[in-house]
Amino acid sequence: MIMQTVKNRVETTTGGTIDIIDYAPPYKADFKRLNLEWIEHYFCVEPIDEVLLSNPESYFLQPGGYIFFATCCGQVVGTCALLKHPDRGFELSKMGVTKSYRGMGIGRKLAETAIEKVRSLDEPQIFLETHSKLIPAVNLYKHLGFRPKAFPGGCSERYQRANLYMVLVL
Known part of the structure; x- marks a missing residue:
């Protein structure tokens, strides 16, 4: 199921078009x-990272x-995932944009695509786990409407590095 790339485009400052694809x-x-x-x-790769990736x-x-992936001029420059928890x-997960393409709104477009997908499935919310030192990411999440909450169970079940749990009510 390919996303409609026409409505998921971002123009970069270099003149390239960013497409969001499945x-x-x-x-x-x-x-x-x-x-x-x-x-x-930013961190050490944890065993769970190697397994998931x-x-x-x-x-x-x-x-x-x-x-989802962000592509520009035939190159994959960003990604994010939605992990289904029963x-x-x-969970909005594994979002990253390659260094030379950061600051161009690509992470925002990836996150918006993921949020739109969850909303289309009539889910009541989407959550994420991150670290407070990832300031640009945390600011993006807040701008998109995510709010800090306590971790279910008190801490991340999967990552040692995660110290911030955020939820967006749809």
Whole structure:
């Protein structure tokens, strides 16, 4: 199910057009590359990262989730995923934009695409786990309407690095 790229375009400052597209198997390595880029820059890669990033079809798509990519001039420059949780709905996860394309609104467009998808499924909310030192990301999430909440169970079930849980009520 391919998203309509015409309505999901962003013009970059370099004049290129950014298209938001759905996951396809040829993009598997890009999903891992883009996420390792930001994780390795700010944190240590955790064992769960390696498992999820190496198996996106099994861990994101097969349980009912989605993966989106931002492309420009034939290159994949950003990604985000929706991870379906049987008890909590959808998690906005694994969002990253390659360094040379940051600050152009690509992360915002990826997040908006994911939010729109969850809204179209009549889900009541979407949540995410992040770290407070990722200031541009946290500011984006707040601007999109996400609000900090207590972690269910008191802390992240999956990531040692996550210290902030946010929810957007749809």
